[in-house]
Amino acid sequence: MVWLLGLLVLAAVVRAVAQRLAAPPAPEPPRAGARGEEVPFRLETAALDLHSVAPREAGGAVDEFVRDARRRGLEQVKIIHGKGTGILRRRVRARLARHPDVLRWYDAASPGSGRGATVVVLRTAEPPLARGAPPDLV
Numbered sequence: 001m002v003w004l005l006g007l008l009v010l011a012a013v014v015r016a017v018a019q020r021l022a023a024p025p026a027p028e029p030p031r032a033g034a035r036g037e038e039v040p041f042r043l044e045t046a047a048l049d050l051h052s053v054a055p056r057e058a059g060g061a062v063d064e065f066v067r068d069a070r071r072r073g074l075e076q077v078k079i080i081h082g083k084g085t086g087i088l089r090r091r092v093r094a095r096l097a098r099h100p101d102v103l104r105w106y107d108a109a110s111p112g113s114g115r116g117a118t119v120v121v122l123r124t125a126e127p128p129l130a131r132g133a134p135p136d137l138v
Contacts, residue, residue, distance in 0.1 A: 047078040047117075055088050059095045069122060070101045076121050078108060083116040096120060 048065040050058050062079060069077045081088040096102045101123055108117035 046074050046076070047080055049080045050088060050092070051080065051082055053088075055091055058088055058091050062092055062095045063099065066096075066099055066101050066120065066122065074122060075124060076119060078117050078119050080117045089115070089118070092118060 046069065048061065050061065053061055058081070065077070065079070079092055081092050083089075093105065096105050096118070103121045103123045105118050105120045107115050108119050
C-alpha cells in the first residue's frame, strides 16, 4: 500500500517536471538603450534609469532624455546611473556639461540615491518677446 502511494507521488512529480520542460521559455526583455529600442523613461518620477545601458550608449540616451524632458516642460529630472566604479557617472556628467539645455547638476539626496544618481536642472524656456517691443537691457 505504501509503495502505491509512493508511485503516485513520483508520477505526479514526473508529470509536473515534464510540463515545465514542455512549456516555452519566457522571452528575455530587450536590453534597454540598444539601437532602435526605447530608453527607460518614467514620466511620473522624471527619471532615466541607466542600469541596463552600456556606458558607450549612455551619452545618446542622456541627450535624448534631456531633450524630451525639456520638450515636456520639465525643470528638473533625475538620471540614475548607479554607484559602481563611477565610469557611467563620469560619462553622464561629461555629456551633461556639453548639453545646451542643462543649467546645472548635482548628486541626488543621500538617503535615496546619493552618488548613484544625478539631479539635472534644465534651462527654462524663455518667454517670447512681445511683437515690436525691444528686449530689456537690464
